[in-house]
Amino acid sequence: MTNQNTISRESDLSGGEYKWGFVTDVETDLAPKGLSEDIVRLISAKKEEPGWLLDWRLKAYRHWVSLYESEGEPDWAMIDYPDVDFQDIYYYAAPKGTNEAPKNLDDVDPEMLETFEKLGIPLQERAALAGVAVDAVFDSISVATTMEKQLGELGIIFCSFSEAVKNHPDLVKKYLGSVVPYTDNFYAALNAAVFSDGSFAYIPPGVRCPIELMTYFRINTEGSGQFERTLIVADAGAYVSYLEGCTAPFRKTSQLHAATVELVAHDDSEIKYSTIQNWFPGTPEGEGGVYNFVTKRGRADKNAKISWTQVETGSAITWKYPSVILRGDNSVGEFFSVALANNHQQADTGTKMIHIGKNTKSTIVSKGISAGKGNNTYRGQVQIMPGAENAVNHTQCDSLLVGDQCGAHTVPYIEVRNPTARLEHEASTSKVSDDQLFYLMARGLSEEEAHHMIITGWSRDVIKELPFEFALEASQLLKVSLEGAVG
Amino acid sequence: MLEIKNLHASVLDIDDSEILTGIDMKVNKGEVHAIMGPNGSGKSTLANVLMGRFDYLVSEGDITLDGESIIELRPDQRAHLGMFLAFQYPAEIPGVRPWQFLKTALDSKAESRGEDKMSVRNFSKLFDEKVEAVGINPNLVKRSLNEGFSGGEKKRNEMLQLEVLQPSLAILDETDSGLDVDALRIVAEGVNSMRSPARSFIVVTHYQRLLNYITPDVVHILVAGKIVKTGGPELALEVEKDGYNEYLSATGANV
Numbered sequence A: 001m002t003n004q005n006t007i008s009r010e011s012d013l014s015g016g017e018y019k020w021g022f023v024t025d026v027e028t029d030l031a032p033k034g035l036s037e038d039i040v041r042l043i044s045a046k047k048e049e050p051g052w053l054l055d056w057r058l059k060a061y062r063h064w065v066s067l068y069e070s071e072g073e074p075d076w077a078m079i080d081y082p083d084v085d086f087q088d089i090y091y092y093a094a095p096k097g098t099n100e101a102p103k104n105l106d107d108v109d110p111e112m113l114e115t116f117e118k119l120g121i122p123l124q125e126r127a128a129l130a131g132v133a134v135d136a137v138f139d140s141i142s143v144a145t146t147m148e149k150q151l152g153e154l155g156i157i158f159c160s161f162s163e164a165v166k167n168h169p170d171l172v173k174k175y176l177g178s179v180v181p182y183t184d185n186f187y188a189a190l191n192a193a194v195f196s197d198g199s200f201a202y203i204p205p206g207v208r209c210p211i212e213l214m215t216y217f218r219i220n221t222e223g224s225g226q227f228e229r230t231l232i233v234a235d236a237g238a239y240v241s242y243l244e245g246c247t248a249p250f251r252k253t254s255q256l257h258a259a260t261v262e263l264v265a266h267d268d269s270e271i272k273y274s275t276i277q278n279w280f281p282g283t284p285e286g287e288g289g290v291y292n293f294v295t296k297r298g299r300a301d302k303n304a305k306i307s308w309t310q311v312e313t314g315s316a317i318t319w320k321y322p323s324v325i326l327r328g329d330n331s332v333g334e335f336f337s338v339a340l341a342n343n344h345q346q347a348d349t350g351t352k353m354i355h356i357g358k359n360t361k362s363t364i365v366s367k368g369i370s371a372g373k374g375n376n377t378y379r380g381q382v383q384i385m386p387g388a389e390n391a392v393n394h395t396q397c398d399s400l401l402v403g404d405q406c407g408a409h410t411v412p413y414i415e416v417r418n419p420t421a422r423l424e425h426e427a428s429t430s431k432v433s434d435d436q437l438f439y440l441m442a443r444g445l446s447e448e449e450a451h452h453m454i455i456t457g458w459s460r461d462v463i464k465e466l467p468f469e470f471a472l473e474a475s476q477l478l479k480v481s482l483e484g485a486v487g
Numbered sequence B: 001m002l003e004i005k006n007l008h009a010s011v012l013d014i015d016d017s018e019i020l021t022g023i024d025m026k027v028n029k030g031e032v033h034a035i036m037g038p039n040g041s042g043k044s045t046l047a048n049v050l051m052g053r054f055d056y057l058v059s060e061g062d063i064t065l066d067g068e069s070i071i072e073l074r075p076d077q078r079a080h081l082g083m084f085l086a087f088q089y090p091a092e093i094p095g096v097r098p099w100q101f102l103k104t105a106l107d108s109k110a111e112s113r114g115e116d117k118m119s120v121r122n123f124s125k126l127f128d129e130k131v132e133a134v135g136i137n138p139n140l141v142k143r144s145l146n147e148g149f150s151g152g153e154k155k156r157n158e159m160l161q162l163e164v165l166q167p168s169l170a171i172l173d174e175t176d177s178g179l180d181v182d183a184l185r186i187v188a189e190g191v192n193s194m195r196s197p198a199r200s201f202i203v204v205t206h207y208q209r210l211l212n213y214i215t216p217d218v219v220h221i222l223v224a225g226k227i228v229k230t231g232g233p234e235l236a237l238e239v240e241k242d243g244y245n246e247y248l249s250a251t252g253a254n255v
C-alpha cells in the first residue's frame, strides 16, 4: 500500500459511520443454506479438489457434528450472544461466473474492482510500486493476485489456497492441519469442513521475502459465513512479513466468520504476522455485526521466531487467541495486541505461549480498550513444559476504560512445569484522566482528538510493531471506532 | 483585552465549595499582570477557569475576551482564540511525542481559523529552534509527553509549547517554581522576547525574583478567592517583605 493511498484514506474517515459499509451488487452463486455432508462435497467439487482433501473435510465435518451434538459451541469465553443457527448460513457464495479464478485483472468484474478501490486496496500496479503483493479474498473466491511473478523468481509461492491445492498439492498436504488439526476446537473443525478459500505462502530455505505479503478479506453476501484458511510456511532460514486486513459491509443480521491460520516456522526462520481486523461491529444499538471466531497458531522450530501483531477494532464478538508453540530450542514467540470494544462489542482475546524447547522466550503485550458498553477480556495462557529449561516469559497486560459503562477483565493462566523458568506478569487498568483531556484541549485539540491521541499513545507499544502504512491505518481505525463513545 | 467581572466559581458537584468569591480584573493588550497569593487562595483555580476546565462551575460573573463572553466556550475553542495556559502540574501522556502533540495542536488551531497548516518541514525547523531556545535536552522530546520529566523539565516543556504556539493571552501558573537559576532566566527571557503590544500575560508566581526579570505592569494579590489589592511592581516587593498576614486577617481567611 502506498503511503499516499493510506493517507488519502485517513482524510476520508471523518464521517463517523462505518465507512466500509457498502454492499457490492455482484451476482452471487449460492449453494443452498445449511450444513450437511452434501454441502461439504459440493464445496469440494466446485473447487475440483483432490480426493484426499475431500476426505479430510469429511472427517472434519463428522468431528464437528459430534462436537455439536455433545457440547455445542464452546462457552467458556466471556462473551454473550444468541446461539448461532448453523443451518441458516450460506457456506458457499462465489461471485457468479468466477468459478474459475480470473487469470488477470481484465477478467475481474469491474464492480468488484471498484469495491476494492473503495477499500483502498492497491490491487493494480500501485501494488507493485508500493512493494505489496495483494491477495484479495472476496467472499470465497480469490479475485486477483499481484506480483506473483516477481516472487516466483525467488521461489516464493503466494497464492490463494485453492490455487495452492491445485498447483502445490504436496506442500498443502504436508502442512495442512499440522499446526491446527481439525480436532482442535469447534470452530477449527467447522472451518476445516467448509473452508472456502484463503491465502497460501511458502518461502523457500534461506530466502528473505523482499516485500510484505498482504491479503484483504471481505464478507459481502448477506447471510453468508466466511471460512477462510491461511497457511504460511517459512522454510529453514527464511523470513516473511504478512499482513491481513478484514472488512465487512453494514448488515443488520449477524455474520459468522470462522477462520483458521497456521504458521510453520522452520529452523532459523521468522514469520511476522500483522492483522487489522475491522469486521462490521454491529450498529451502536447492538444489531448485527460479525461473529469472529478465529483459530491462529504457529509452530516455531529451532531458533525460529513468530510474531503476532493485531489491532482488533471490529466484530460484534471476537474470540481469538493467536498462539505460538515454541517447539525448537531458542525459539521466540511474540504477541502484540490492541483490542477495542465499543458500544455493544465484546472481545475475548489473548494468546497462548507453549514453551517446549530450551531457552525459549515469549513476550506478550496486550492492550484492551473498552468504551461505551463494550466488554474486553484478555485471556492468556503461558505454559512451560518440563523440558523447557530456562524459558522466559514477559507478559504486560493493560486495560484502558473510556466512560463508566464498559468492562475490562484479565484472565491469565500460568502453568510452570520446569523450575528454571522465569516469568514476569504486569497488569494495569487506567482511565483517560480529566487532567490529560484538559491538558490536550487547552492546547486546542477537540475532545475527540484528545481522546484519540491519548488512546493511540497508550497503544503505541503495539502499533509501533506494525509496518508503517498499517500503523497509520490502525491509528485511524481506533479513531473511527471510538466515535460516539466520547464527546 | 481580557475582562473578568465578579467571577464566582466552585467545584462542580460539591456543594458550598466556592473557591473564587468575586474576582474583577482587566488585562489590556500588551500588559503583563502578576498574581500573587498564599497557597490555596485560588490562583490555579482562576487559571483553570479562565481556560475552561469542566470541573468548575461558574455561578456568577463573566469573562470576556475582546468584548465577547467566553464562558460557554470549551478549552479548545479558547485555545483557538489565542489563549494559553502553562500548567502548574502538566499532565503526563504516555506514548505521545511532544513533537506530534504540538503539531496537532498547531494544526487544529490553523484549521479552526481557516488557515493553512504548517508543513512538516517548516514545523520541524521551528520545533528544533525552540527546543534549543528553551534549553530542553533534545532526547527528552523524543520521549512521551511529560512522562518521567523532572519538575524543571516539565516547566521548560511548557515554555516550549508557549513559544511554538505564540498565543495572544498567556497564563503562566507558577512556571518559575522549582526552576534552577538558568531555567528561571530562560522563562523570563522567553516572556520578555514575546512581550508585544498585541500579547498579554498573566503570571502566577510566589516569588519576587521572577519579577526582577519580568517587570509586570500590574500586580494583584489574591487571597481567599478575591483580589484584595492591586498595584504596581512595588506591591510584589512589599509582599516579599511582609507576607500576606495583613490581608489574611482582613478577609478572615485561615491558611
Ligand SMILES: Nc1ncnc2c1ncn2[C@@H]1O[C@H](COP(=O)(O)OP(=O)(O)OP(=O)(O)O)[C@@H](O)[C@H]1O
Pocket: B011, B019, B037, B038, B039, B040, B041, B042, B043, B044, B045, B046, B055, B088
Ligand atoms: N477540583 C477541586 N476539587 C476540590 N477542591 C479544589 C479543586 N480545585 C481547587 N480546590 C481547592 O480550592 C482551593 C484553591 O486551590 P488552588 O489550586 O486554586 O490554589 P492556589 O492558589 O493555586 O495554591 P498554590 O499556591 O498552592 O498553587 C484549595 O483549597 C483547593 O484544595
Ligand SMILES: [Mg+2]
Pocket: B043, B044, B045, B088, B173, B174
Ligand atoms: Mg496553584
